[in-house]
Amino acid sequence: MSNPNHNTLLSVRDLRVRFRQEDGGRFEALKGVSFDIPAHRTVALVGESGSGKSVTSMAIMQLLPPQSSEIDPASELRFDGRDLLKLSPAELRRLRGKDIAMIFQEPMSSLNPVFSVGEQIVETLTLHAGLSRSAAWKRAVELLREVGLPEPEKRIKAYPHELSGGQQQRVMIAIAIACEPKLLIADEPTTALDVTIQKQILQLIADLQKKHGMSVLFITHDLGVVGEFADEVIVMRHGVIREQGTVKQIFEDPQDAYTKALLSCRPHLDRRPARLAVIDDFLKPEPYVEPPHRERGYAADDEIVLDVQGLCKSFDIREGLFGKRQFHAVKDVSFKL
Secondary structure, rough: OOOOOOEEEEEEEEEEEEEOOOOOOOOEEEEEEEEEEEEEOEEEEEEEOOOHHHHHHHHHHOOOOOOEEEEEEOOEEEEEOEEEHHHHHHHHHHHEEOEEEEOOHHHHOOOOOOOOOOHHHHHHHHHOOOHHHHHHHHHHHHHHHHHHOOHHHOOOOHHHOOOOOOHHHHHHHHHHHOOOOOOOEOOOOOOOHHHHHHHHHHHHHHHHHHOOEEEEEEEEEOHHHHHOOOOEEEEEEEOOEEEEEHHHHHHHHHOOHHHHHHHOOOOOOOEEOOHHHOOHHHHHHOOOOOEOOOOOOOOOOOOOOEEEEEEEEEEEEEEOOEEEEEEEEEEEEEOOO
């Protein structure tokens, strides 16, 4: 799949992962996955939930729980000339965060709630970049500014719960790029965010990829974002790669029935069917027939199920040792559903 004009940074060959089940059996989550990630390129790993996308990323990072999972000894994960499956725990710790970094789906469960976001960035910089604490703190402010966090000099002292979901994800990105890794793995980084913030985060990752010359493995179930940000696409289902190629090849001339189904079941903006299509609709032998359309709008006598009047919400933000100020997140919002 790799473009011959790009050197391969990560090579995955015949990756097989099994999980031990309570009844003593084995569940094969990955069934011989092989692909390359070229240097300075963005590769999207696409598929439904349960397709094996996140297991693939966790196997690359060597973060699968050893007590309940096993990687086939014949599998090969070669990163920048090194076999990841043969590295010692100490070597893996030095690699993770420095050369390979990861952004997880839910930032609130990834950030430590008892430390300020600044302390968590500083820890990465002192551990992997060897910076002094004062230099790391200064660099942390620069990173928060680079990822677009407003008032970074003040927000660096904030705790995760004092930030919005989009701001938390920006902090996670700052931690991930702190040591300018060669490979950034983004595992559904916008799933928990609203649509407008999703767009901002995706654009931020794309901009940082170009600025720092990173390779990016972008994991998503949303084909809508793939065409805009990825160079190459890998389509997975049930632990198997069904198709892989350039974005142009996958979107304009898909070969696999599953890839065609994924593309076909995307909602259309110009019509509103009574039921949204699902992948299985397009995998059946008979052609898919779209159900009747629904009319947009509502009638004056429709039941009101939610009535919001004058909703306000404020948060206290610490300033200095004892000071605080209020941030007004919602100001006198009224609507009916």
